[in-house]
């Protein structure tokens with residue numbers, strides 16, 4: 001039998017309301033981590049196998065407690081697969097800090113119990129930020145910290161030759177102590193091979209991700225073939241210059257935006273459209289439209305869509321407002337650019353403002369771009385046939401009720417806005433907000449971990465202990481009632 005490693009994208013967790021019903025839509029999302037890690041291994045001729053527990057087992061839903069629903073195949077399915085295919089190592093992605101204790105730890109425990117010798121390697125955003133939390137379980141051999149493409153190849157080769165010394169970017173436990181090796185510099189050239197076929201097809205001819213995963217109803221705008229929707233995530237750049245206090249992206253991927261190039265982007269889009277019929281491409285990078293290669297891509301798409309008007313682009317991750325304004329003049333919208341986005345196939349334009357209070361937001365210079373200008377921007381999106389969405393946040397650390405009401409009033413005055421999505425600020429390890437919470441004694445690591453273990457931490461459910469604002473909990477609940485998460 002060909003030697004293979006098995007990559008598992010764990011189950012997902014979702015918040016429940018007091019009636020035990022999910023408060024966020026369950027979504028099928030392509031595992032970008034597996035796409036890239038397995039691509040890097042396939043390129044070196046290393047055999048791979050892949051399971052996505054939530055995408056392959058949506059009907060398996062288990063209520064873990066009154067706050068958390070687990071969605072995905074049971075962990076025994078992984079144990080079963082290992083017994084059938086005998087992989088040489090198990091690779092697991094740990095992206096969300098909130099999912100370690102309830103989702104990742106039980107999976108690893110189940111596998112370790114059945115296979116005490118199988119090397120277990122975990123990577124991902126959470127693993128990068130908190131390798132010690134994972135390693136303390138005693139069930140993981142290695143954590144890959146940071147980008148995994150190079151590290152995983154070296155680690156697997158090292159395991160084969162019994163020499164894992166001098167591998168940069170890993171953490172492991174020796175005599176109960178966590179050892180982190182020298183960190184690996186970020187890749188300069190991120191234009192790498194992706195394991196497209198392996199990830200998208202479960203078996204030959206059978207797609208793994210069948211449901212189109214939209215954010216909410218607005219995303220159906222302009223979609224032609226509503227019955228036959230297939231989606232893919234665009235993730236062709238890494239890094240973000242903004243380093244916002246609530247976010248880990250600039251910390252993990254750096255402030256410089258590295259891009260795979262517009263040619264590569266288009267080649268993938270064309271291939272996926274022609275061979276699989278994928279017609280909705282939703283961006284998941286954080287700076288879409290900022291890098292010149294994105295603009296080149298939109299120009300190529302504009303041409304391609306003349307023959308293929310069924311293709312839709314959108315960016316649920318939200319655009320920076322500043323992309324659409326001329327630098328030289330206050331509130332001056334760049335209409336040519338808006339036309340380009342419309343021609344490239346965007347159906348919904350989601351703009352990230354988060355707050356109109358500069359105390360909480362770094363990404364907009366409010367002297368240059370005012371609410372008036374943003375309203376004009378939305379009107380112009382409408383003029384070009386696109387829907388509009390505003391991404392706002394509330395409950396920032398130390399935010400007062402008056403500050404929130406001020407934001408709410410500004411938003412209420414927008415005339416050309418279709419959807420506002422209000423998101424309560426979440427605090428994650430590694431962020432300046434988390435550090436502030438520790439420094440101010442609002443929580444400590446133990447109490448933080450206890451509360452997310454018990455209640456999780458979701459857009460629609462922030463445990464009371466992690467409300468770092470000065471707004472009392474009942475006011476936040478009332479605010480959320482006025483602005484429910486848009487389905």
Ligand code: B12
Pocket residue numbers: 012013014027029030031032033034036037091092093094095096097098121122123124125126128129144146147148149152235246247248249284285286317426428429457458459460
């Ligand atoms: C796409 C995305 C999503 C998607 C899909 C995620 C998925 N595949 O399941 C959606 C929209 C569903 C989503 C949802 C949420 N998200 Co999100 N999301 C992202 C985003 C934008 C990109 C993640 C990604 O796929 N990157 C691409 C991959 C390739 O990069 P990567 O994960 O870093 O992988 C590299 C390395 O980590 C490593 N690696 C990764 N896995 C493995 C595994 C092995 C074995 C190895 C060796 C290496 C390795 O190698 C990879 C290649 O170099 C990030 C922000 C960002 N830019 O990173 C936030 C982010 C991951 N999300 C975040 C959050 C909070 C959420 C939510 C919890 C929010 C909520 N709704 O309450 C939800 C909950 C998820 C759920 N239950 O479904 C936070 C997580 C913070 C944290 N520490 O937990 C992030 C970091 C954003 C932030 N605010 O800081 N998200």
Ligand code: SF4
Pocket residue numbers: 240241242243244247248249250286363
């Ligand atoms: S702009 Fe977005 S991705 Fe960038 S640091 Fe801020 S929240 Fe994170």
